[in-house]
Amino acid sequence: MNDGVVFMNQNLFWPIVLIGLVLFAVFIWKDWTQQKDRSFWIKSITIFLAISSLVMIVLRPSTLQKTINGKGIVLTEGYRPAQLDSLKSIYKRIRTEEYSKGRTLSILENVDSLFLLGHGVEPFDLWQLQDKSIAFLGGEKVEGWTAITHENEIPLGGVLQLNSRYSNPKEGHWAVLADNGGNPLDSVLFKGIEEERITFNTKPKSSGQFVYSLLEKDTDANVISQEPIPVQVVKGALLKILMINTFPTFESKYLKNFLTERGHEVLARTQLTKGRYKFEYFNGASNPIYGFTQKNLNAYDLLIIDTDTYAGLDSASKEIMEETMKTHGLGVFVQPNERFFNFSKKQSPFGFDRDFVTETTIGEPEQHIQKYPFEFKNTIKIQEVLVDSVEVAAYVPMEKGKLGTTLLRNTYQLVLEGDTDLYANIWTSILNKVVRDFDALADWKALTTTSRVGEPFKFELRTSLNDFEIHTEEEHNIYMLQDILLSNKWTGTQYPRKTGWNQLTVSNDTLSKYSYYVFDENQRKAITLSNRLKTNKRQFGNKKGFTSVTSASQKEMIPIPSFWFFILLILCLGWLWLEPKLVG
């Protein structure tokens, strides 16, 4: 048990020992005359002892001992007073300390077993409790929004889908999603079950940085709570589209009309006869295309091609097309006909199963749309495109680009029937998936879900840049940590200074800005609590007892109390004082 003595003031060891020796020498020299005397030896020993105790008082020797500290209670937010009371009645005079985040707990020095009450400590304070035996007893039920998730950045025209969970809602209360102006967009009535899962869908009407809000209202429409929903709506850019058809069809014509009327640059080529084409240039398109080259295909974001042209491409053209897709991200959409569904694997990457269904219903009110009697084979690469949870199309990623097709036929009937909105919806959904995207320089991702002022906000940056600096709004630099294995993955931490929108910028790319929202103390409380609860549970487990204390981690250097040395010193000094008198 005693592994040896270690001096607490090890650095003073030699000077003190030397001084002690000198002192001892002086005393010996002073009494040297009584050398013959028997008392000289006794005196010398007493002096040695006295000086040794003085040295020890200064050096503070200590031994490694198993700590024999008691139990303590750490109170965190949301503890149950009743639980505290019953603990206190079992363990009389137990030490208690209230936790406040970021501050070191002083109780930790004196206890080795802790009852942790309430929702637990912040994840960034967990290190403090690392070596202790913790019984995490939990706290009161978390009430309120325990999860709010949504895309932070959505394109204008896209859908903002908000998934949320509310714990222990009151029956009759309402959850209301309101836009940044405070106009209610959608609402759901709480049913009073333990956990309500609510999904809201809305389409933002304008681009920009907005803070929507998720309100809880009581039966009298008073606002009970308000959670900000920070959203960035970004405008997309118009497309450059190349349409190649062997012969005109209504389907192509209406698709072309739809795209051109929406402002996209479209070059449509329809074959008239051998080697003769009808070229239609819309919205500024120019330069006819006869054969595919990397260069002329690369100028387009989307190639819409009918089955006959697709099948009729010579191998060189096809290779060029595929290469452009793979390396430059061109999107290709094949307008199918019956033949397309019977293509071999070599001819098209899609696989189909016949399902004999020739009609599907989409939309509200329901619209019947003709479809080819096939469905997509369920393989890894095929990504489905759903409209109203109906599989209407699919695409196959070709490295950077995508190859897409649809099961629907004669969708132009919708336009004829006057349902242009549904037509636009279907084609927007399909083409949005297939079309080529802008190449961004950097991709940001927040690792901290709920950031607050003064708390670390961790984020991840993926970029192919190597030499860059990250600036905050206050023009401070943030130093980034590069991942060892993935050279383009970086992580960083910032301590935001203000609530609301904060911005990070890459020094040499002003375009690549990242905005994140910092919540104030009263917002997203339940989420933070429930997250904290989860983290603490994960850390300490759910059991109510203490984990056994392992000796290695529980041993500590305990100095031998100076008190004993002091007594020895007094005794020695007393003897030295008394001895001459006794003799005398």
Added chain:
Amino acid sequence: MIGAGAIKQFKKRWQYSKYLECLLYAVGFGGFVYVLSHSILFALLGLILTIGIALWILKPWKIRSENAVHYIDAHLPQAGFSSGLLLSPANELSDLSKLQQYRVASQLEPVLSKLRPPHNLFKAALVMFGLILFGIAGSFILAKFGNLTERGSSNKEQISFAPIDSIATAAKIPELLQTSITIQYPGYTGKDPITTSVANIKAVEGSRITWNLVFDGNVDEVEMDLMGEKISFKKFQDTYRLTKMLTASGFYSFTFKDFDGNAYVSDLYSLEMVNDNPPIVEIEGLDNYSYFEFDDDKRLMFNTNISDDFGIDEAYIVATVSKGSGESVKFREETIRFDKAVPKGNKQIQLQQPLDLDALKMDPGDELYFFVEALDLKTPLPNIARSETYFAVIRDTVTDAFAVEGNLGVDLMPDYFRSQRQLIIDTEKLIAERPNISESDFKSRSNELGFDQKQLRLKYGQFMGDEAEMQAAAGQVAHEEEGGHDHEHEESEDDLLDEYSHEHDSENEHNLVEEMSDHSHENDEEAEDPLHDYVHNHSDPEASTLFEKSLKAKLRDALNIMWDAELHLRLYEPAKSLPYQYDALKIIQDIKNSARIYVHRIGFDPPPIKEENRLSGDVKEISNFDKKEDFDYQMSFSSTREAVARLELLIQDKKEYDSEDNVLFEAAGNELAKKAITDPLTYLKVLQGLRDLEKAAIRTKENYEYVQKNLLQVLPQVDENPKKKVNYYDKINELFLKELDTYE
């Protein structure tokens, strides 16, 4: 007379207290009136009136000494019921009385002054305070309601200006002293001009509106901003005047500059144009379709109700008579005046007019379409309205079926097409039941079926133009043949195949009729009618171009087969008859289906291709075709959407308000104003808010939020449009996809 003075004094006190009571009531009521009306005059009037009434009721002067004596006797035991003695002169009293008088006087002396006369002062004071409190409460409520109405009206009535720049607030703002707006309705409406100060105007299309503004102080330039269009006021002495014809709904505001160059802008007001509605014409007492037999009294009686918001100018019946059918149909349009003159300018008139079909020279088979048209007084162009169209037909037994089908496109296929199937079902039933029924019963039912089959055949025969009495022989087509040949000659443009197909598909395919008779007949007819080659004879069903030749032949086939079917039924052999019936049914089904093809047949007929050019593979003359077109696409309400984002920046304090914002908000306002015309109420608030942002004083965060909220409320959804997005292609993902490609 000792003590008499004391009693008189008591009487006086009594009277005074009564007067005081009156006064309290009066003050109470006066106060009530004052608090409510805030007018001293009314209060005084009320006071005096109440005093009068109270005095009249209480009559304080009527209190006499006797009353006082009675009261004192009743209330003071010291008086010993003898206080009356005090009033009597001493010389009239007996000694005993004198003694008593003296005693009472001495005893009353100390007490009487303490006796209080009966009074209701407390009650009166309560009433007074009550009335005043009531008045205060009333005035409070009035103020609340009054405010509401006043605020509403002040918003409308008083045009208020606010400076655009905040500097101007230091200087004296020229004030608008007087506004008068004159609305002159168009002459035909017969409405008197209206003069108002309400700036939100609602008037009939074509009204002349004159704004007269009188300013106090120096004003340099007054303009009206009518949805982005600036119109200057003209100055006449002190008045600024602008006259405008109301041609469209919209919004307007006034702006003016003072001589220091500070600009001021007013609130936004709506200018709502009420359209002069066209007259409403209703015809009563008539079915949409009327049918007449040839020998009926062919008169149509109906009532016409016409109403208009400003007056009817004229009304008449437009009748169209169609003669013939198919392509030879001829139309004749006539305008028939009502017998009774239409009184001009009436808002509502009821007219009655019989229509005599004979007077319109209608023959059997002719159709009459008519409606009533009415014009209102609107200038320069009157509104024209017409009633629903009504039909009247004089039945023509021969052409009826075709006329209906050919002219109206209404599917009036007679339901006896179904009865062949019914016959088959009955026949099968009869065969099935045969073992269970008696021989005679079986025979009679079979015979009945045969009769039904005959009926059916006859009806189909009508389709072919067969006369009922001609049914004695199968395929009685003698006179129809000519039709067939006529057809041949006339209809070359109709069916190119005719020339090639006729020989095989003629109704005489089965050679049931001798060709000879036709030819003689035809020749006769040709001799009779030299025009025959050039007219399209629609009265003859056989010549109708609606059915192809083969169709007629099919129908003829069906009739022939029906003959066989009937024959076997009549011979009590229903089982043998069945196959024929099935054949007939099949053909009839065919005919029904081909009749539907009729619609396609009148579609586009491509010109015949020259044989020598076909399949030659010569594309020399074909060249590339180029077409260039540009669409100016703007997202709906793009400025408004931009404004929402800009407001967000302003709210978040990320941006200062500058002139660029002014331009944007104005553009957004103009965008919304277009939309607002249809629904001014919802948009006025938004537009007002946007316009207000021009005023410096209004640029606060709250206002930004208010405007943004309203904008978001009226903005429609974004159009669906595929867009290019920003995306980061991660190397790892790319590698992964590449590997996936390789190993798949």
